[in-house]
Amino acid sequence: MTTSTSTPTTTKNRFGFLKDLDPQIIRLVVILAALLLFFMITRGGAFVRVSTWQAMGVAFPEFGLMALGVMLTMITGGIDLSSVGIANMTAIASATVMLSMAPAGATPGQQATAMVVGILISIGLGTLAGAFNGFLVAKVKIPAILVTLGTLELFTGIAIVMTAGKPLSGLPMIFSETLGGKVMKIPMQLIIFVIVAVIIGVILSRTSFGAKLYMLGSNATAAKFSGLNSGSLLIRTYALSGMCAGVAGLVMMANYNSAKADYGSTYTLLTVLIVVLGGVSPLGGSGKLIGVVLAITVLQILQSGLNMFPQVSNFYLPLIWGATLLLAISIPNITATLRKLTKKD
C-alpha cells in the first residue's frame, strides 16, 4: 500500500518536467524505445542497416498519410473509414489519365506533363471525395461511421467499375522515378509524409481552423452556441482527410508502380488503430499530431521487426494489430480501475 501511494509523489519530485506531458505520449515513447532495444538486441546488424530504415520510410507513408486524415475527422468526433477507397479511386483516375496522356514510348516532356496532371487529379479528386463525405455528415446529418462505410463501398466500387477489377500498370517511368525515388538516401515517400504532417501540425496548432476542430469535437452544442459554423468546418475537415487519402493514393501508385481497386484493403482498421493508439479520443475533442506520428512509427517498427523473424507468419499481423488496439483502448479503463482499487485500500 505504501509503495503504491508513494511512487507517484517521488516521480513528481524527480521528474517534475514530465507532468506537463501527455501520459499517452510518454507511454508511446517508452514502447518505441523498448521495441527498438528489443529488435536491436535480437536482430542486431540487420535491424540497424540503412536499407531497413529506408524500406520503412517507403512503406509507412501509404497508411500514415491516411491516418493523418482520419485523425482530423476523429478530433471533430467523427471518423473516416473511406480513406482506402478514396486512395484507390483517385489513384485509378490519375493512372487512367496518365496512361492516356503518356502511352508507352512518350517523350520525357509528355511524361512530365502527364505526371503533373496525374498528381493534381489525385489530390483534387481526393479533396472532392472527402468534401462529399463532409457534406453527407454535416448537411444530411448521417452518422460519420455510416457515411464513410457507404462511401468506402462506393469509391471502391467506382474503382472496380473503372478497371473491371484489374490493375492498371505501365505508368510513365518518370512518375515512379520521382515519387518512388530518393533524395540524399531519404525516400521521397517519407519526405512527402513529413511535408503533409508538418502542414497538418501547423493547421492544428497555429490556425483558428485547428482550434475550432477541437472545440467542435469536445462539445458540439457549445461550439454551435458560440457561433461556430460547424457545417462548413466539417466539410473542410473531411475534404482535408480526402486530400490526405489522395496523396496516399499517389504514394501507393509509386510503390506498386500500378493502381488497383483493392490495394491496401487492410488499412481501414490500421488507420483507426493508429489514431486511437496515438491518443486521439474516439469521442472527439482531444489528440495530438505527435502522438499519431509516434503510433505510426511504433507500428511500422513492430511490423518490420517481426518480418525479420521468419517463423512469425504475416497472418499474425491482424492478430497483433487487433490486440494492440484492444489493449490501447483498455489501458485508460484498467488504470482507472487500479486507481479506484488503491484508493479503497
Add this chain to the structure above:
Amino acid sequence: MTLINKMVRSNEFYLFLVIVVICVIIQIRSGQFFTPNNLVDLANAMVVPGLFGVGAYLVIVSGGIDVSFPALASLAVYAVTRVLVDSDFQGPWIVPFLLIVVLGAVLGAFNGLFTSRIAIPTLIITLGTANVFSGIMQGALSSVQISQLPPSMEAFGRASLFTATNPKSGLTSAMPVSFLLLVAVVAIAFLVMRYTMFGRGIFALGGDESSAVRAGFKVRRIKFWLYVLVGVIAAIGGFVRTTSMGQMHPTNLLGSEMLVIAAVVLGGAAITGGTGSLTGVMLGTLLIVIVQNSMILLGIPTFWQRAALGILIIVGTGISAVQITRRRRRQRLVAE
C-alpha cells in the same frame, strides 16, 4: 391513428413498395423473376445474410455497431470443423452445430466483455476483435480451405424441404432445410425483443443509455449478454454458409459485414439506436439480395455490385437521417 394510417407512415411500407416495383421491373425485363426456381433461389440466398442481419439488428438497436461477426463466425466454424475433420467425426450434424454455437457464444462473450466495460464506440472495439478473430484463424490456426466436411454436415447442407422447377427452362432449385433455422432465429428474436425485459433493455439502451441506467436496467449485463447472443446467431450463420457450400472456406465470409449493416439500416433501424423492426431487417435483406441476384438476371456485370451497395447505403441512411432531423424539428415546434 388508425392501423392503415400507421402502416402507410412506416419505413417498412415504403421499402415494401420499392421491392415490389423492382420485382415488377425485373419481371418485365427478364421474364424470369416470378418463376418458382428464382423465388426459391432468392429465399436460399437470404438465409445467411438474414441470420447475420438479425444479429446486426440487435446490436444496432442497442446503439452500437458490430463489424466482427463475419470473423467470429469464420473462426468458430473453422476451429470446430478442423477438429472434427481431423478426428474423422461420423456423428450427427447437431454435434458440430452445438459446438459451433458454444464457440460463437464464447467469442461473443469476448466482444461483450469489452463493450460492457469500455465506453468507446463499439465500431472501434469490434474492429479490434474482428482482427483478433481473423488473426487467430489465419495466423495461429494457419487456416486452409477444408474441402471435405464431416458427412453429417454435408448431408445437412444438401437436405431440402422441396424442389421448385422452372416450367420453361426446366432449371430446378431446392429449398434448403436451413431456411427453417432463419425462421426460428427470427421468431425467437421477435419474442425476445417484444416480450422480455432483456429485449426492452436493448431498446432502452439504444434510446438513451443514461436514462436506461436510471430506469433501473442493468446496462452492463444487458450489453454483455447481447453480444453473447449475437455471437451465437453469427455462428449459426457461419454453420449454414459452410454446410451449404459443402466446404469450409476461411475467408469466404470476411467482408460481408457492410452488406448486412446496410440491409439493417435500409430496413429502417436508426443507426443511433432505439428503433427498428425485424420486418424491416428482413425486407432490407430481401432488397439487397434481389439487387444482387437481379444484376445477374439483367446481365449487368457483377463488378457494379460494390458501387450499387455503396449507393444503397448512402441513399438509405440518408433518407432515415433526414426523417430523424424532421421529426426532431417537429417535436421542437410542438414543445414551443
